[in-house]
Amino acid sequence: MFFTYLRRELRNRRKQTIVVAIGLSVAIALVIVVSSVSTGVKNAQSEVLESVYGVGTDITVTQPAGGPGEGAAPARRFDFGEEDGEASEDGTRSLAQDRLSTAMGSTSFDAAALETVSGLDHVSGVAATLDLQNMSFSGEMPDMEALQEGDGPATLQMGPDGAGEGSAGGSSFEIEQFTVTGVDPDAAAVGPLTTAEVADGRTLAADDENVAVLDATYAEQQGLAVGDTITAGGKDLEIVGTVASSTGDGVATASDAYLPLATAQTLADLADQVTDVYVQVDSAENVDAVAAAVEDELPDASVSTQSDLAEGVTGSLSTASNLIGTLGTWLSAIVLAAAFGLAILFTVSGVNRRTRELGTLKAIGWSKGRVVGQVAGESVVQGLIGGAAGLALGALAVWAVNLSGITLSGASGGFTMGGGTGPMSAGAVQGGDTAPEGAGGSAFGERADTLAGAAGNAVDVVLQAPVSLWIVLAAVGLAVLGGLLAGVVGGQRAARLRPAEALRSLA
Amino acid sequence: MYQIDDLTKTYRQGKRVVRALRGVSLTIGDGELVAVQGPTGGGKSTLLQMLGGLDRPTSGTVKLDGTDLAGMSDAQLTAARAETIGFVFQNFNLIPTLTALENVETALVPARLARQSRTARALAALDSVGLGDRGDHLPGELSGGQQQRVAIARALVKNPKVLLADEPTGNLDEETRDEIVDLIEGLWKEQGLTIVLVTHDSVVARRTPRRLRIAKGAMKELSAA
Ligand SMILES: Nc1ncnc2c1ncn2[C@@H]1O[C@H](COP(=O)(O)OP(=O)(O)OP(=O)(O)O)[C@@H](O)[C@H]1O
Ligand SMILES: [Mg+2]
Numbered sequence: 033m034f035f036t037y038l039r040r041e042l043r044n045r046r047k048q049t050i051v052v053a054i055g056l057s058v059a060i061a062l063v064i065v066v067s068s069v070s071t072g073v074k075n076a077q078s079e080v081l082e083s084v085y086g087v088g089t090d091i092t093v094t095q096p097a098g099g100p101g102e103g104a105a106p107a108r109r110f111d112f113g114e115e116d117g118e119a120s121e122d123g124t125r126s127l128a129q130d131r132l133s134t135a136m137g138s139t140s141f142d143a144a145a146l147e148t149v150s151g152l153d154h155v156s157g158v159a160a161t162l163d164l165q166n167m168s169f170s171g172e173m174p175d176m177e178a179l180q181e182g183d184g185p186a187t188l189q190m191g192p193d194g195a196g197e198g199s200a201g202g203s204s205f206e207i208e209q210f211t212v213t214g215v216d217p218d219a220a221a222v223g224p225l226t227t228a229e230v231a232d233g234r235t236l237a238a239d240d241e242n243v244a245v246l247d248a249t250y251a252e253q254q255g256l257a258v259g260d261t262i263t264a265g266g267k268d269l270e271i272v273g274t275v276a277s278s279t280g281d282g283v284a285t286a287s288d289a290y291l292p293l294a295t296a297q298t299l300a301d302l303a304d305q306v307t308d309v310y311v312q313v314d315s316a317e318n319v320d321a322v323a324a325a326v327e328d329e330l331p332d333a334s335v336s337t338q339s340d341l342a343e344g345v346t347g348s349l350s351t352a353s354n355l356i357g358t359l360g361t362w363l364s365a366i367v368l369a370a371a372f373g374l375a376i377l378f379t380v381s382g383v384n385r386r387t388r389e390l391g392t393l394k395a396i397g398w399s400k401g402r403v404v405g406q407v408a409g410e411s412v413v414q415g416l417i418g419g420a421a422g423l424a425l426g427a428l429a430v431w432a433v434n435l436s437g438i439t440l441s442g443a444s445g446g447f448t449m450g451g452g453t454g455p456m457s458a459g460a461v462q463g464g465d466t467a468p469e470g471a472g473g474s475a476f477g478e479r480a481d482t483l484a485g486a487a488g489n490a491v492d493v494v495l496q497a498p499v500s501l502w503i504v505l506a507a508v509g510l511a512v513l514g515g516l517l518a519g520v521v522g523g524q525r526a527a528r529l530r531p532a533e534a535l536r537s538l539a
Numbered sequence: 540m541y542q543i544d545d546l547t548k549t550y551r552q553g554k555r556v557v558r559a560l561r562g563v564s565l566t567i568g569d570g571e572l573v574a575v576q577g578p579t580g581g582g583k584s585t586l587l588q589m590l591g592g593l594d595r596p597t598s599g600t601v602k603l604d605g606t607d608l609a610g611m612s613d614a615q616l617t618a619a620r621a622e623t624i625g626f627v628f629q630n631f632n633l634i635p636t637l638t639a640l641e642n643v644e645t646a647l648v649p650a651r652l653a654r655q656s657r658t659a660r661a662l663a664a665l666d667s668v669g670l671g672d673r674g675d676h677l678p679g680e681l682s683g684g685q686q687q688r689v690a691i692a693r694a695l696v697k698n699p700k701v702l703l704a705d706e707p708t709g710n711l712d713e714e715t716r717d718e719i720v721d722l723i724e725g726l727w728k729e730q731g732l733t734i735v736l737v738t739h740d741s742v743v744a745r746r747t748p749r750r751l752r753i754a755k756g757a758m759k760e761l762s763a764a
Pocket of ligand 2: 583705
């Protein structure tokens with residue numbers, strides 16, 4: 033009788049049932065979409081972080097540039113003396129220089145910090161890296177005397193890949209740059225290489241010296257393969273392998289080239305110096321405590337936890353994250369509240385309309401509980417219908433989102449300095465001004481640096497919004513909750529109803 | 540069956556106080572058929588509510604088979620309504636979304652019978668009011684007289700001791716009225732029920748062995764059997 037009566041009532045009140053179910057289903061669908069997209073965005077964020085910092089890193093330790101660190105920032109300029117290079121017959125000089133130094137915005141510090149950190153409680157793994165930047169300059173300078181007669185300004189065009197070509201008053205030169213990370217081959221559990229997979233050849237081994245492993249994407253761009261050599265810090269290094277990111281196809285790893293830490297330190301002339309310490313903590317609840325301890329031990333260092341880093345992710349990813357976080361949550365809360373209100377309103381008005389009917393049931397011996405159960409049951413089933421429809425609608429929407437392959441681009445704040453990907457307009461060099469100083473010293477060494485890594489660290493991630501069992505359960509739970517809420521309010525009314533209402537003679 | 544002693548019922552609506560029953564005393568024997576007449580607002584329905592345990596008296600006692608309804612808990616009153624008392628209403632009060640048969644079955648729901656025996660008993664009750672072939676009709680598809688027959692079947696399907704009817708013919712034309720009164724009279728004779736029949740209609744009242752009159756909350760015996 034319970035189900036027969038329930039079914040008949042809902043069918044009889046078809047319009048209300050449909051309106052309430054639609055209201056609830058839209059709200060539920062919205063909750064599903066918002067929560068699954070926000071999970072997707074979070075996943076994308078950690079993908080970005082992982083491709084930059086590696087898996088399992090809970091804390092990173094760096095030293096801010098300009099800090100009172102031991103490693104003074106090296107000079108970021110190419111100095112070409114007038115006698116450098118080889119002069120050809122027409123007086124033009126060919127120049128080439130190759131320099132390996134820390135990237136702008138990062139400073140190296142003593143590797144002793146590694147020991148300090150690994151000695152702390154709850155630290156389960158540490159690794160240090162030396163993040164560097166290799167810049168090579170090659171070009172031809174015209175005869176200085178000819179230049180002094182005053183030619184027009186030189187312009188330098190930088191392409192998005194960080195390589196530039198330019199000409200300065202009859203001179204032509206090229207700038208090549210790539211990012212280099214010195215890693216400790218022994219500390220494989222933490223650090224940027226944890227998300228990298230060997231694509232070709234092998235990875236770095238403990239006794240390696242003067243070899244390099246390249247990012248597969250970079251290697252392809254440059255037409256380099258295992259067995260070739262790459263020049264870093266003026267030294268030719270044998271390429272023993274290439275690595276690719278395990279987080280996605282075509283996703284670049286953190287750096288263009290990986291060198292054994294000792295080799296990198298030697299070539300950059302930074303003995304016993306590192307730029308980043310990656311820390312793994314034994315369990316998530318100790319992360320903040322360990323971060324605080326590291327800050328105590330290394331007062332000059334900048335300590336970032338995974339969640340600090342997540343906040344540092346910039347780009348469309350962070351926009352999406354904010355949008356979902358605020359607008360999405362508010363919108364679903366409002367729609368949910370409206371749907372609940374609608375369900376309650378209809379249930380209450382239904383009970384009011386059925387005063388005599390429900391009073392009659394009480395008069396013929398139905399208990400209060402049975403009448404309340406009947407009314408509440410109707411609402412809960414309405415909620416279930418809404419929940420099922422919402423689930424379908426939400427799944428459809430999430431499926432559409434996933435199918436549309438929205439690409440989010442994220443960069444981790446600490447790494448992209450310039451962030452610019454267009455032509456470097458500020459890179460105009462007044463050839464006429466610099467040339468008379470004789471040495472042909474170009475000032476763009478500083479500027480070129482700002483391009484560093486812009487290409488390497490901005491990671492594109494295709495948004496994949498997962499629908500987890502939890503989301504499904506929560507959504508259905510919400511729908512049932514809406515139904516229950518309406519049922520409780522309506523049922524309370526039904527419970528208060530006097531059986532004597534059955535005798536009211538007005539129809 | 541009923542022993543009513545100095546029964547009063549006072550309704551309060553804000554400042555207004557309505558004394559619907561002012562000290563009614565009355566005894567109704569087992570198997571009696573009693574008609575209650577009186578002007579509108581006189582307190583007829585109020586008396587019926589007290590007899591049926593639908594509401595509680597302000598003072599006095601209503602003993603049903605020796606037990607005071609006023610002293611019962613809500614659950615006990617619900618049980619009494621489910622087992623002992625059958626109601627018939629002026630507006631039939633059928634559930635519009637349920638069929639005739641299902642409406643009769645609702646009266647057996649509190650008894651928690653097996654579905655089959657519940658349906659069988661409901662069918663038998665419909666048969667006894669002459670509607671055995673209309674079980675799957677919705678109330679809206681039945682005439683007023685037929686609806687009231689369904690309501691009578693619903694009241695009697697649980698074999699109550701008492702049938703309380705409030706203006707059961709009030710919404711029916713004369714011909715149908717007579718049919719319904721015939722039916723009630725027949726059931727009374729067959730089953731030995733105690734029946735209290737509230738009616739405006741003197742024609743109906745005149746057919747009963749005992750007639751009471753309530754006006755302004757006070758009761759007067761018109762004729763005793
Ligand atoms: N729930 C209530 N609240 C307030 N006053 C009520 C209530 N029920 C009945 N009354 C009042 O009590 C008095 C008796 O009402 P009752 O319904 O018993 O009269 P009745 O004899 O059945 O009248 P009718 O022939 O119109 O059905 C009336 O004045 C009525 O207004
Ligand atoms: Mg009345």
